[in-house]
Amino acid sequence: MITRRTVLVGGAGMLALGAASRAAFGAESGKKLEIVMCAKQEGISWFDDMRKGVEQFGADFGANAYQIAPETGDPAKQAQMVESLIAKRVDAILVVPNDPQSIKPILEKARKAGIIVISHEAQSLAGVSNYDVEAFKNEDFGALMFDNLAKAMGGEGKYAGIVGALTMETHMQWFKAGLEHAKKTYPKLEFVLSEPLEDNNDEKTALDKVNETLKKYPDLKGFFGCSVSGSSMAALAVEKLRRKDIKVVGLGLPSINGVYLEEGYQAEAQCWRPADAGYAAAYVAYKALKGEPIEAGIDLKRPGYDKVTIENGVVYGSATLVLTKDNYQDYKF
């Protein structure tokens, strides 16, 4: 009996709530194409900017494009989300996987269900997804990072560096290509570690590790960071030690690293604009949905993606942004 009464009371409350939330969701979007970006994690500025791009695309093309993400970086949660999207029968799923390998089976399932799948930051998913959209070739990005490092260091000296984790595909691609490139081009540069440090994308860890490294190698002249947390915390560590002679380069965002660029604790930062990547990925999905051809040279309507190249199912832009003291203010993300 208590059950019945609770249900009654609960039901009344829910009717009110339901009506309210329906109003909040807005009407169903009807026949619009539904393109959903499933990002790595909610509440991170990088993906907040990406959301802008995805939503901009929706506005530009009259598609129902939006972004979701789990509350933690747990790959299992992201997989569940994508699975829900498959069941929702969205038209296209864009995904920036936390762990490309673990999401593979679910993406395959999405493909089987006839959903267009576009991945980003996951070249290994090329062939699984319809297309993998990359802002650039990772090898080029890595080489550029080490070029910038060498330039800042004056072509010689010891350096160290940090990645998100040794198991992170893109970071390691940058690092390996860059190291290879540096060995050939800048013989006087010396990488003092056997492998880069790991920060697990956590600022505190990064700061402590960089600090410890700078203490252990007092004659260090350069530091690269393949993660945003790594490069910004390296710059902060340098600032804390007041060692402007140590040059920091690496992946960076204008909003986070700008301050260090401004004050000279970071020589250069490079990145790609998440909003543009989101936009481009959504555009590729849109084209695929419309049955339009996706081939080298097409214009994805975003700077750096105006003339993409395609190799083995990977769509490459040339959207590398190099941020310096002078230009970082032009970007708001």
Added chain:
Amino acid sequence: MNDAHTKSSTQGASWRRLLPARLDEEGLSQSVLYAMIASVLALIFLCLGTAFFNPTNLVSVLQQTPEFALLSLAMGLSMVSGGIDLSIIAVANLAGILAARLMTAEPVLAALGPEAAILLACLAALAVGIGAGLLNGIVIVRFGIPPLLTTLGSMMVFAGLGTGLTGGAGITGMPAAYVNVVSANVFGVIPASFCLVLVIFVAVSAFVNNSVFGKSLFLYGENKVAALFGGLRIDSTIIVSYTVCGALASLAGLVMLARFNSMKVGFGDAFQLEAILVAVLAGMDPDGGRGRLLNILPTVLLLQCVENAFTIASLSPFAKKMIWGALLLGFMALNFFFRRIVVRHLTALAVKRQQAPLGTTGIPLGG
């Protein structure tokens, strides 16, 4: 049920008539749980309609549930004895890693062939889970360390072991045969892994309810000193319960391995605290001795439905987290009041009985 005393006890206040015939906390909180499930589902229906309630989506919910359900069952089981098992995710990861290693190791494949390698890997994973659970149980029983502390430590040990062995890297590329078996559908619709979960839930629940082990476990959770004085097999019961937790966790690891076709330390970390939440919401008493394991399954499904509905409605996952937290707090506060009502009811009842005349009949004592 004896109607006489129930009737007499309900004369006092009108609200008492709303209560079930026999007052007990378990029954009350179960009523609330099912009322809650009904309300939430109704709410989801109101908001999303067929966007949620369509066969594809419901099947998808079932597909997403298995590992979470197994982990929650393990957590619930550990709560029966008044304990807790924080190490389940780490065990699931460790077991999955070992299985993945074995399934993908060239020498094993060469020596045994793919099918036997899969079987071996599954058995090895189970062995890891059982071993880890045994270790937890033995440490708890022998050294008298509280389960929370033991499993906090062992969680770090197992996760550390997994990270150390793999360097934090994922292991991928499971044999197709393995992935296909676990992600197959029964009758083309119901996911095989969910059927497995269903079977395990029914089996574990039936076993716990009808076995010496289960009875001992619940009695231990109710009053461990009385269990000791009652000559129950305390040590082995506790060890077995954590061993079963470990085994369930390793099964969850195997399911995850198949679903993601890869395994890595940290997969499913988010489930740890959610599993505690599910177990408590399902009516498992964190102090032990009370609760029905079978209730965990609908509760897991409920949370999965909410999760799924939030994704469909693309609402913030943090709102979901908040609602769960609030639900849990509300649920526990309700149980607090139920306990009071039950105690008051029993006090009144006992006094009434004491005042009744002495019984006069009795059968002579036999051996």
Added chain:
Amino acid sequence: MELLRLEGLSKRYIGTQALDAVDLTIEAGQVLCLAGANGSGKSTLMKCVAGGEAPDSGRIIWQGQAFDRLTPAQSMALGIEIIYQDLSIFPDLTVAENIAFHIIQSRHRGWVDWPEVDRIAAAALGELGADLPLHARLGDLPIGARQTAAIACALTQDCRLLVMDEPTTALPSRDVAELLTMVRRLKSKGMAIIFISHKLDELFEIADRFYVLRDGRRIGEYAPTELTTTKLSYLMTGIEFKGEKAPQAFDRNAAPLLVVDGLGRRDQYRDVSFSLRPGEIVGFAGLTGSGRTEIALTLFGLNPADAGKVTLAGRELSPRSPREAIANGIVLVSEDRHSQGLFARKAIMANIASTTFEASRRRFGLLSPASERSIGDAWIAKVRVKTPSGEEPVQSLSGGNQQKVVLAKWLATDPKILILDNPTVGIDVGSKMEIHDIVRQLARQGRGVIMISDDLEELVMSCNRVFMMQAGALVSEFRDDTLTVEQLSNGLRQAS
């Protein structure tokens, strides 16, 4: 001067009406002995005074000021101090802090002055004439020291009324004498003292009045001169003891069921020897802490002996766990049925079946779902548990019926030897008689019974022999003509 008056205080718990409209008055400078059997409501009454419990009805009037209930803080502010039976000490804190705890909480709010705490503690201990290491963790000290600390703690307060709940049980006789001296001194200072005890012999010399409580009701108030031990016993139990006993007929020549030879355990008891024949009921009297319960726990496998041996039906036995003891046919009905005997929220039938499901285990450790109910129902009928159904939680039963459930759960194992530790504590007279009947029936069936009890009548009525224990040793044996309440109580007085 009237200090405290209680008017119509009532309180009930699940299972018992602990207090039933009790009136009581105490004046300053008076020592009142609150007498009553275990479970008669003495402790509850004092908890209501001390604020530990809220009475359901009635009034507490302190120097003319009436209260419906008191909180612990209120009660302390009025000048009421209570030393609980379970001592209420903080095992993790030091001796000094335990003693000065109230002072710290009331006076040292912002800055705990540790040297002063030491001084206060030392002074309080000095008053008691006790010597304890001030900075030792109290939980590491023996029970006697904890008791001393608890008393010292009460003395630190500006106390007008001191309530002592069974204060002497754990104290050695030397300390009891000192305690009584202390009480006299406090009394001369105008403090009112309520002694709660069911062993009052030692208090005849200092008590101004006896107040007898039975089954939660006031029986009456008496001057010490009006009372004798026998009369007090009658008043407390409501059973007129006629000096008769119902000795069990048993074969005195039968081979002993249990032979205990030179059993000892460090710091607990030593050189204990006795034997038990089939059908015999052997009693153990003595103070709490004299080693009675400790021996019982040894036989039950929870307190391994260091010396001596136990022979059960010709076979040597040293149980290492209750399981082993039970498997050998030894069971223990422990004194504390709430924490050691019952699963309070579980059904009656589950409680009864809890000892036997191992035996009814079938393949794969499974049980037949019906077995619990059939075992439960059978025993509910046999021991006459008053309940509408076996599915009721055991906490809904009255104390006597709960104890019958405990008996039933052990009888279901068909034990050879039944050890009863204060089997009728806190239960009503009717159930008490029924339980005695059951025990006698069991003995007639050829089982051996060991009965530990504080209730001397109970021992005299049921036992064939009674051993008196003192400080861990069997000091005397009472049988046949010496087995009378007078003899036992004399023995007990000598033993304390």
Added chain:
Amino acid sequence: MKPQGNGKTSEAVETRDTGLLARLFGRGIGNPGGLSLLAFLIVVYVIMVALRSPDFLSLASLFDLIRSGAAWTVVALGVLVVMVSGGIDVSFLANAILSAYVATVITKWTGLDSLAFALVVAMALGACVGAINGLIISLFSLPTLITTLAMQGVIQGVLMVFLDARPITAGRMPVSLRYFGTDVLFEFPDGPGFVGLSVFVVPLVVAVVATWYLLNRTAIGRATYAIGSNRLAALRCGVNLLKVNLVIYAYAGALAGLMGVMMVSDIRLVDPVTLVGNELFVLAAVVIGGAKLSGGAGSVSGVLFGMTLVTLLNNTLVTIGLSASWNRFFIGCALVLIASISHYRAKMRNLRQLNFENI
């Protein structure tokens, strides 16, 4: 428990470690045996590291250790206070980031760009959230772990949904907070750079002293030990459970707020999704430091030792050239080892005293 009553008055007081450590670590509280073991582990580890890298034994390393561990230690002290009362709090990191976020926003919004203001706001908010914990726990007598777990979700939800929190980056942080993390008390040149003692040492010392004062010198602190040691006895002694719970959870919350501000200043980024998830690591450090989950035991020095060990393990990996992979493994082993020793001892003691409640 009647069976405890045995004639053991003559029994000698159980021998206890009354050496220097015991005297250092306060009035028989905590677990001096465990702490000396912990101190031993720390010394051995430091020697090991120093053998590999002699430079490690320097003031610079010490200062780094302090700066790196300061924030965690501050929050661990709050966790300690709750644990002493027999409770457990897992909502403190969610609380920390909520408080820090709100404090940053308010500091920016009001233009009162002062560190003191930000700290006051953060600690006040943290204390309020903590007090809510204490209130709910006391009112409904709920299990603390589950309650604070639920609260963690609620706090994060409030932060992300109602406050719509977004990261506040270095450039947009109030200047006072920006430089809180880099300021030093004093410094001296060291090689090409500088070695400085971070100002974090000030809040650290304040928190240590305040916690020590609260636990050892105030009635509430002693009541906290009393509640953890024997709840029923504490209630009978007139200890106001609601009041004590409110104070200690609010205190833990205030320290969480302080820690939040320290953390965001340290990394110069207010990231609303950071921190949460590290609760168990802090709990582990506190338990390694000798606090008992059941309450009644635990000391400030224990927390310092526990945190030192954990921070050392975390901050010497580069120095000894190990990957972080085995880190958790070592911390877990230390936890189990130290817990085994103290609990096994207690178990045996209880069995001897025929106390079967806590075995």
